[in-house]
């Protein structure tokens with residue numbers, strides 16, 4: 042029987058009931074502008090600040106280190122461009138990895154092209170890990186920032202952020218981490234991780250889309266990316282998205298409360314899915330590591346088939362998945378992440394990411410284990426390059 046299985050939680054998630062109910066009053070009854078001085082506006086400001094405090098508590102941060110943004114992309118842009126502007130007089134070298142999200146890579150390309158920065162792109166190993174020793178070796182007297190993601194959106198690798206943070210701190214270099222895929226899924230603590238800046242996004246953990254956070258460790262002050270009416274203590278202008286902030290905070294609190302149990306549940310489902318596919322499908326391989334991997338993210342490559350064709354066939358069978366990151370699937374080039382872990386082009390083309398989440402069950406995994414091998418076999422039967 043055909044089943045609907047949403048297996049693309051790394052792309053986005055459904056708003057949880059808790060987040061929705063927390064948000065609803067702010068669209069009509071409590072629509073006040075937090076900048077208004079009368080009580081109705083100040084009540085909205087108080088609720089916005091309560092959301093800020095909740096987010097801070099979930100990250101081990103202080104409320105005045107939390108700035109709401111329009112999402113993960115803006116938080117990443119602001120972190121990099123803000124540090125470039127604030128510290129560019131001290132040095133113009135930045136360190137990152139080759140497998141970051143495009144919100145990081147394209148911003149750094151911009152800084153190289155238009156602002157005269159030099160960027161070192163560190164390679165990763167075959168499972169996607171950045172080696173902390175490589176980070177240390179890349180630091181120069183003019184290095185002002187290290188930006189390494191907490192967890193990769195395509196292959197689920199959880200980077201050694203604590204070690205990299207310690208190296209950055211010892212060298213007196215600022216450390217930013219794009220934690221968009223990590224927050225709400227694995228424990229995150231800005232002090233344990235030694236981070237100065239951290240980006241997160243509401244829609245990756247059942248919060249609303251179009252709202253994110255940049256954490257900025259005090260006393261660091263970033264110049265604004267968005268100029269205007271001076272909201273968010275002059276750092277990020279624009280009338281505040283109170284409903285979004287309240288929904289993000291409610292979703293984060295909810296995710297944090299179930300982190301261990303849900304993490305263990307998803308890890309078991311993910312491993313059963315990956316192992317089942319490995320044994321049922323010849324010439325396929327897991328991408329990313331076995332350990333230190335995001336709980337819900339399964340990713341594989343299948344030889345002699347196109348990822349896009351697999352996705353379309355799976356969609357017809359009710360399974361929603363992705364080939365690499367959703368943002369890059371408009372392009373026909375293989376994903377930079379899969380090339381970054383050393384896969385040849387022809388293998389990287391056959392990639393599928395199945396990212397499990399809150400609504401997925403064991404029956405969903407059973408269904409995927411039945412359908413996916415059939416889909417791959419069907420595609421291979423039509424392929425002129427496939428030899429069994």
Ligand code: PLP
Pocket residue numbers: 051052111112113114115117142144190192193194219221222242243251253366368
């Ligand atoms: N960084 C990572 C690692 C992501 O996975 C994403 C979204 O896919 C982003 C940044 C961008 O976040 P947003 O969609 O909130 O702009």
